[in-house]
Amino acid sequence: MRSLRTDRVVVKVGTNTLASESKGLNYVLIESIAEQISRLKEQEHEFIVVTSGAIGLGCNELSLPERPSEIVLRQVCAAIGQSKVMGVYHRAFEHYGGIVAQILLTYDDFRDESKHKNLRNGIRKLLKLGVTPIINENDVVAIDEIAGAFGDNDSLSAMVSVDAGAGLLILLTDVDGLYDGDPRNNDGARLIGTVTEITPEIEAVAGRTGSRLAVGGMKTKIDAARVCMEAGCDLVIANGREDDVIRRIVEGEELGTLFRGRRD
Secondary structure: OEEEEEEHHHHHHHHHEEEEEEEOOOHHHHHHHHHHHHHOOOOOOOOOOEEEHHHEEEEEEOOOOOOOOOOOHHHHHHHHHHHHHHHHHHHHHHHOOOOOOEEOOHHHEEEEEHHHHHHHHHHHHHHOOOEEEEEEEHHHHOOOHHHHHHHHHHEEEEEHHHOOOOOEEEEOOOOOOOOOOOOOOOOOEOOOEOOOOOOOHHHHHHHHOOOOOOOOOOHHHHHHHHHHHHOOOOOEEEEOOOOHHHHHHHHOOOOOEEEOOOOO
16 A cells, blocks of 8 residues: 555546547546545545646547647637536536536746736635636647647646645546556556656656647656656556546555655
8 A cells, every 4th residue: 555645636637538539528537536536525635636638629529530730720629628628527526516616727827926826825715615626728828838838737737736735646547657668569568656766767668658639648747747756746647547546546555656756
C-alpha cells in the first residue's frame, strides 16, 4: 500500500479517456468519476477536476474525422464541446447531491498577480463550500493554449495542483502508467511502479503519444510530474478505465505509476 497525502486531490481526465474517436463522450465513465469523488468527499477529501475533451467532443458533434489544424475551427469545436462536457459533469454530480463549478483558465490567469489571487481565493472558497471545481483551459479565446502550450491539460493540472496546495494529482489516461518500453510493440515492456527522480532514462522512455482527437502524451505527463515533485506533490498516472480507479488510488492501492513528490 502507498502512503499518499490525499486531503486535497486534483484529478485530470484526458481526452482519450473522456471520449473515443468513434463513440463520443463516455457517459458511464463520468458517472463513475462523480460517484467516486462524491463518496470520497464524505470522508473529508477535497477534489478538483481538470477535464479535457472539449475540442474532441466538438469534433464529434461536427462529424470531423480528426482534430482540425485551423485555429478558428478548433475554437468553434471548443465552444461546442465545452457546454456538452459541463452539462454531463453537472448532471452526474447532481445525481449524488453534489454541486460543480466551471472554471476556464489561460496562462494569463497565472501570470497576472491580481487574476492569480482571485483564482486562488475562488478555488478555496468553492472547496470550503463543498463545491467541486471543474477546470479546463479556455480554448475559445486562448490561441496559445490551443496551439499546445498547456499540453492536453497536463501542465495546467500540475499548475493547479501546486497552486491549490494539493497533495496528490491523478492523471487518468488510456494507458496503465509509464513503461520501460512501448507496450504496443514490446511484449516485454514493464510497468514502472514508482519514480523518485526524473532521470534522462525516464525522459527517454516517455516518448510522445497522441491520437487524432488529443494532443500531448507521456512526455507532457513527465513534465507535469516534474513540476509536482519539485513542489512536494505526488502524481499518479493511471488508466481511467480501471474500476474505481480514483478511490483505489486515494486509499493507497498501488495502481499505475507514482511519481513521488519531494519530501523536505
